Amino acid sequence: MRLLEQGKIPYQHHYYNDTGAVSGLDVAFALNQNPEQVFKTLVTVGKSSQHYVFVVPVTKELDLRKAAKAVNEKSVEMIKTKDLLPLTGYIHGGCSPIGMKKRFVTVIDESAAGHKTIIFSGGRIGYQVELNPDDLYKIVPFFLADITTLK
Numbered sequence: 352m353r354l355l356e357q358g359k360i361p362y363q364h365h366y367y368n369d370t371g372a373v374s375g376l377d378v379a380f381a382l383n384q385n386p387e388q389v390f391k392t393l394v395t396v397g398k399s400s401q402h403y404v405f406v407v408p409v410t411k412e413l414d415l416r417k418a419a420k421a422v423n424e425k426s427v428e429m430i431k432t433k434d435l436l437p438l439t440g441y442i443h444g445g446c447s448p449i450g451m452k453k454r455f456v457t458v459i460d461e462s463a464a465g466h467k468t469i470i471f472s473g474g475r476i477g478y479q480v481e482l483n484p485d486d487l488y489k490i491v492p493f494f495l496a497d498i499t500t501l502k
């Protein structure tokens with residue numbers, strides 16, 4: 352959230368830590384938000400050893416084949432949980448596309464284009480931020496692609 356404030360990016364924050372919510376769907380319901388508007392941040396590694404960030408609605412799953420195709424890789428796989436903190440600076444459940452230790456190619460599911468704002472982790476468990484995807488692009492360059500499948 353500091354980075355959003357430094358960049359003078361308008362956003363709204365949401366807090367859910369005292370609700371018992373664990374999954375992305377739980378968070379959406381705890382915040383009384385449209386689950387299709389709430390996104391999770393996933394970090395992968397490609398066959399080339401490059402890392403990629405995919406941001407997908409909590410109502411869907413990342414399709415690894417579509418994801419690989421979107422970033423021109425033969426394949427991608429989720430990174431191991433133990434590698435998340437050293438690589439990104441975030442722990443599982445608090446990973447945000449904003450403020451990672453290093454900038455990675457970031458892909459957001461194309462469904463984000465259908466929403467005025469999207470909601471995703473603010474970088475800590477219990478904190479979510481809501482902002483317009485165009486504003487997000489100002490601090491995290493990304494592209495939209497069809498990268499999901501239904502749960």
